Amino acid sequence: DAGVTQSPTHLIKTRGQQVTLRCSPKSGHDTVSWYQQALGQGPQFIFQYYEEEERQRGNFPDRFSGHQFPNYSSELNVNALLLGDSALYLCASTREVDYGYTFGSGTRLTVV
């Protein structure tokens, strides 16, 4: 049973560019959340998707947007990249939040 899969694993982009990160949730999970983790910090909540809608959002600017597809997979889009967007981006899925989330191995984004 595949867990949460993310692609790509690593990415280098130039400041001002746009990036799309992808996530396939664990089988049986229908809720997907995205997190940003800077070096030495805990993951910061970006947003959560359920039934193809953004249900919750953290304190991230509108440059961060997302989408969830009918098969529950999800994308995270970041426009107008800044150097400060360099981080590990984690996707997490769950069927029931009281049971916690399962995380993917992340996409490490470097903005130069």
Place this chain on the structure above:
Amino acid sequence: RKEVEQDPGPFNVPEGATVAFNCTYSNSASQSFFWYRQDCRKEPKLLMSVYSSGNEDGRFTAQLNRASQYISLLIRDSKLSDSATYLCVVNKGTDSWGKFQFGAGTQVVVTP
């Protein structure tokens, strides 16, 4: 004040010893609590949920103190493989379903 605070450590623990550390949270309406562990440059992995009555999973014991708004994790008979960063996770409340807040983590280093 941060919503979820942890002592960053590191806690240097001899193999076989016991280590315990806390995590404080600011939102009294928080409903769900978890401990995750994160190895260097890896994704967080769910260690255990934290229940009001306290719970134990092998060598790990988690406690919740709602009055003082903290959770704790105790590791008995520490193994070298327990070396990791332990992340405290708090679900913010019924109006923020699934909006998990992470602490910055407590680093534990188990030494031979």
